[in-house]
Amino acid sequence: xxxxxxxxxxxxxxxxxxxxxxxxxxxxxxxxxxxxxxxxxxxxxxxxxxxxxxxxxxxxxxxxxxxxxxxxxxxxxxxxxxxxxxxxxxxxxxxxxxxxxxxxxxxxxxxxxxxxxxxxxxxxxxxxxxxxxxxxxxxxxxxxxxxxxxxxxxxxxxxxxxxxxxxxxxxxxxxxxxxxxxxxxxxxxxxxxxxxxxxxxxxxxxxxxxxxxxxxxxxxxxxxxxx
Numbered sequence: 494x495x496x497x498x499x500x501x502x503x504x505x506x507x508x509x510x511x512x513x514x515x516x517x518x519x520x521x522x523x524x525x526x527x528x529x530x531x532x533x534x535x536x537x538x539x540x541x542x543x544x545x546x547x548x549x550x551x552x553x554x555x556x557x558x559x560x561x562x563x564x565x566x567x568x569x570x571x572x573x574x575x576x577x578x579x580x581x582x583x584x585x586x587x588x589x590x591x592x593x594x595x596x597x598x599x600x601x602x603x604x605x606x607x608x609x610x611x612x613x614x615x616x617x618x619x620x621x622x623x624x625x626x627x628x629x630x631x632x633x634x635x636x637x638x639x640x641x642x643x644x645x646x647x648x649x650x651x652x653x654x655x656x657x658x659x660x661x662x663x664x665x666x667x668x669x670x671x672x673x674x675x676x677x678x679x680x681x682x683x684x685x686x687x688x689x690x691x692x693x694x695x696x697x698x699x700x701x702x703x704x705x706x707x708x709x710x711x712x713x714x715x716x717x718x719x720x
Contacts, residue, residue, distance in 0.1 A: 565639025619664020
């Protein structure tokens with residue numbers, strides 16, 4: 494190979510989480526965000542934007558294309574518009590983030606809305622004004638949380654306050670609302686949209702409802718922003 498030639502980069506393929514659900518490798522375009530692909534009888538969905546290259550296109554086309562792309566927050570947009578243009582799919586985002594997708598054909602929601610059979614979008618403002626989670630009724634209940642809830646070093650899940658957090662008290666209130674909305678029977682798994690390295694090879698956080706109930710609310714309320 495000539496010295497000037499760049500080595501071939503082989504993209505890491507999506508990894509199976511459950512039957513019909515795959516997790517993509519962290520995406521540099523979304524600051525290491527994790528996107529998911531969900532294959533359902535009524536249509537295929539992406540949750541957040543994976544790295545957009547030939548391998549991603551081939552994988553999605555082999556699975557039958559794409560019906561929709563749900564975006565959990567503005568930091569997970571990546572190449573969402575290019576993905577929509579390629580597959581002519583729906584692009585769903587909470588209404589306060591939609592202006593950041595100029596020229597795209599966007600479907601918005603306000604608070605909570607069913608966007609497809611077994612899929613419900615839930616507004617969880619805090620990390621950004623339009624942060625949202627997506628709930629899938631399969632596998633005993635799976636919540637795709639974007640950066641609203643992230644894995645912890647202790648193996649749990651929690652909201653994370655950073656210097657760029659839009660509104661920390663609202664994020665805490667919306668975390669409590671998630672706890673109130675679900676139960677051990679309806680929320681078994683959380684699929685976070687970042688910090689996958691803390692999951693130590695796991696692709697989803699089990700016993701999700703119990704882990705949320707174990708949160709140290711007083712400690713979270715006193716947390717200071719990261720600088």
